Amino acid sequence: MIERLPKKIRQQQLTAAIEHNPFITDDELMRMFNVSIQTIRLDRMELSIPELRERMKLMAEQSYDQVRSLPLHEVIGDVIDLQLDKSGISLFEITEHHVFSRTKIARGHHIFAQANSLAVAVINEEVALTASADIRFVRSVVLGEKCVAKAYVRSISKGQTKAQVEVLSYVGDEIVFQGNFVIFRIHKQ
Amino acid sequence: MIERLPKKIRQQQLTAAIEHNPFITDDELMRMFNVSIQTIRLDRMELSIPELRERMKLMAEQSYDQVRSLPLHEVIGDVIDLQLDKSGISLFEITEHHVFSRTKIARGHHIFAQANSLAVAVINEEVALTASADIRFVRSVVLGEKCVAKAYVRSISKGQTKAQVEVLSYVGDEIVFQGNFVIFRIHKQ
DNA sequence: ACTACTACTAGTATCAGGTATTAAATTATG
DNA sequence: CATAATTTAATACCTGATACTAGTAGTAGT
Numbered sequence: 383m384i385e386r387l388p389k390k391i392r393q394q395q396l397t398a399a400i401e402h403n404p405f406i407t408d409d410e411l412m413r414m415f416n417v418s419i420q421t422i423r424l425d426r427m428e429l430s431i432p433e434l435r436e437r438m439k440l441m442a443e444q445s446y447d448q449v450r451s452l453p454l455h456e457v458i459g460d461v462i463d464l465q466l467d468k469s470g471i472s473l474f475e476i477t478e479h480h481v482f483s484r485t486k487i488a489r490g491h492h493i494f495a496q497a498n499s500l501a502v503a504v505i506n507e508e509v510a511l512t513a514s515a516d517i518r519f520v521r522s523v524v525l526g527e528k529c530v531a532k533a534y535v536r537s538i539s540k541g542q543t544k545a546q547v548e549v550l551s552y553v554g555d556e557i558v559f560q561g562n563f564v565i566f567r568i569h570k571q
Numbered sequence: 572m573i574e575r576l577p578k579k580i581r582q583q584q585l586t587a588a589i590e591h592n593p594f595i596t597d598d599e600l601m602r603m604f605n606v607s608i609q610t611i612r613l614d615r616m617e618l619s620i621p622e623l624r625e626r627m628k629l630m631a632e633q634s635y636d637q638v639r640s641l642p643l644h645e646v647i648g649d650v651i652d653l654q655l656d657k658s659g660i661s662l663f664e665i666t667e668h669h670v671f672s673r674t675k676i677a678r679g680h681h682i683f684a685q686a687n688s689l690a691v692a693v694i695n696e697e698v699a700l701t702a703s704a705d706i707r708f709v710r711s712v713v714l715g716e717k718c719v720a721k722a723y724v725r726s727i728s729k730g731q732t733k734a735q736v737e738v739l740s741y742v743g744d745e746i747v748f749q750g751n752f753v754i755f756r757i758h759k760q
Numbered sequence: 761a762c763t764a765c766t767a768c769t770a771g772t773a774t775c776a777g778g779t780a781t782t783a784a785a786t787t788a789t790g
Numbered sequence: 791c792a793t794a795a796t797t798t799a800a801t802a803c804c805t806g807a808t809a810c811t812a813g814t815a816g817t818a819g820t
Contacts, residue, residue, distance in 0.1 A: 389767070404635070405628075407806065418769050423808085433807055435624065435776090438631040439594075445634030446593065458680070482698075490691070490701035491647070491684035498680040509671075511711055512679035518703040578796070596777070607798050612779085622778055624805090762820090769814075779804070786797070 387415070393425050404437050458495040459531065466506035467545075470533045472496060476525055486525040493523060493559050497549040500533045501563040505545055509568040513544065517561035527553045536562075543567055576604070582614050593626050647684040648720065655695035656734075659722045661685060665714055675714040682712060682748050686738040689722045690752040694734055698757040702733065706750035716742045725751075732756055 387395070392415055399414065400406060408426070412419045426433070432440070459474030480492040494517060502510045523529055529551050536546040544564055551559035576584070581604055588603065589595060597615070601608045615622070621629070648663030669681040683706060691699045712718055718740050725735040733753055740748035 405632070409806080420770075421768060424768085435627075435806065438624075438627050441634055442627040442630035443594070445630055485698055487698075487700060489688065490704075491680060491687040494683055494687070494704075495680035498683065499678065502679070509674055509676075511676060512708050514707040515679075515683075516705050519701050522700055598777080609799075610797055613797080624777065764817100764819080766817080767815085770812080771810100772812105773808100773810085775806100775808075777805095780802085782800085784797100784799075786795100788793100788795070790791105790793085 392417070393429055396422070396425050397429055397431065400431055400437075404441065405434070407434050458492070458499045459529070461500070461503060464504060466504065467535050467538065468504070469535065470500050470504040472500045472503075472531050472533075474529045474531065476523055476527050476529060478525065481525045488523040488525075488527075488529075490519055493519065493529065493551060494561070496529060496531050497533070497551055497559060497561050498563065500531050501547040501549055501561075501565055504533045504535060504547060505565050505567055507567040507569070510545075511566045511568070513564040513566045515561055515563045517559070519559055520557050523553055523558050529553055529558065531559075538567075542569075578614075581606070582618055585611070585614050586618055586620065589620055589626075593630065594623065596623050647681070647688045648718070650689070650692060653693060655693065656724050656727065657693070658724065659689050659693040661689045661692075661720050661722075663718045663720065665712055665716050665718060667714065670714045677712040677714075677716075677718075679708055682708065682718065682740060683750070685718060685720050686722070686740055686748060686750050687752065689720050690736040690738055690750075690754055693722045693724060693736060694754050694756055696756040696758070699734075700755045700757070702753040702755045704750055704752045706748070708748055709746050712742055712747050718742055718747065720748075727756075731758075 396411065396415070399411065408419050408422045411422045415422070425431075431437075459472035461470060461472045463469075463471040474492075474496040476488045476492070480488050482489060494515075497517070498512055498515070502512060530553070531549055531551040533547050533549045536548050538545045543566065545567060547563045547565055549559070549561045549563065550557055585600065585604070588600065597608050597611045600611045604611070614620075620626075648661035650659060650661045652658075652660040663681075663685040665677045665681070669677050671678060686706070687701055687704070691701060719742070720738055720740040722736050722738045725737050727734045732755065734756060736752045736754055738748070738750045738752065739746055
């Protein structure tokens with residue numbers, strides 16, 4: 383007799399094995415557990431674990447959807463309103479990605495990133511870079527909160543090479559972040 | 572006669588169609604271009620576009636690898652050295668993700684994120700949050716450069732509720748970023 | 761001891777979405 | 791017109807399954 387596990391335990395281990403390596407075939411699982419391929423398939427049925435190809439398809443679709451929703455990389459948050467060289471508003475929702483796992487408080491650099499990218503976006507120039515910033519995290523923002531950043535261009539230097547942008551971020555009507563950015567404006571020749 | 576395109580143009584459009592929707596089958600493409608399925612397959616061969624299942628598998632594997640390598644979200648950059656309440660060093664390589672597509676210059680908030688997360692990590696407390704910061708982007712960092720951030724704890728307040736951390740980031744021996752962070756230390760009860 | 765039930769195995773037909781190969785038909789071009 | 795490029799057709803085969811039928815082994819109930 384080949385060593386075999388009771389059904390319940392095998393099914394637990396099967397779930398774990400597929401979770402650990404979603405790219406495993408029924409054939410490999412059959413050898414792993416010393417049972418027939420039909421048993422593996424019955425187990426998957428009972429546990430409602432889809433077949434390999436379905437699993438890969440789901441993963442592919444998920445990552446595809448993520449990529450679609452990731453012009454996040456261009457500007458952090460959704461720009462709601464933008465008046466070049468004047469002001470701008472963006473909205474950014476705090477998700478699991480952005481928080482410390484223990485406290486569910488948003489990491490500062492995400493709040494900063496929203497403000498910084500808005501400050502850059504509001505500048506009407508092909509190339510705009512942050513030169514310096516003076517920032518304050520007024521209160522912590524937690525998972526699920528929607529952060530509204532408002533940017534105001536306070537001044538533009540004589541040579542138009544620098545702009546002062548103030549950004550205030552709110553959750554509801556509470557200020558959570560305040561920053562003064564100096565943005566370089568670089569002319570294209 | 573059904574309307575058909577010249578080969579070159581069809582192949583361009585085929586590439587675009589698959590790029591636009593990687594989940595399309597040869598069968599659907601065949602109907603889209605009014606050619607036989609063999610023609611579609613020849614085209615894919617010539618363009619070395621893998622079959623649907625391979626495409627899905629690749630996407631799934633990519634997203635799986637990404638998830639594996641994404642404690643990036645916990646601390647931005649690799650912490651090389653860490654002496655709690657004293658100093659820390661982290662290394663961060665600028666990739667396509669981090670740059671403006673046109674100029675290949677790193678977005679400020681990524682440089683900031685490295686410095687900020689290191690400043691938080693260096694604090695020997697369960698919960699540490701950025702209170703404020705005063706930062707300067709000394710020179711721009713470009714695609715491919717490796718950014719070394721060095722954090723020094725300059726002072727800890729009497730009640731140990733606040734710490735001053737200075738972070739200097741370098742590419743080679745050039746300073747690219749300089750920041751003074753005030754970090755809140757919150758005791759667990 | 762006979763029955764019923766669970767767990768497992770075996771085998772076959774079928775599917776999607778292809779590859780690989782050979783060959784024929786069509787169209788274009790010098 | 792001949793030849794080359796392009797397209798289509800046909801067939802065998804592959805992987806990783808589903809769906810279904812049927813059979814076996816062991817165990818518990820009566």
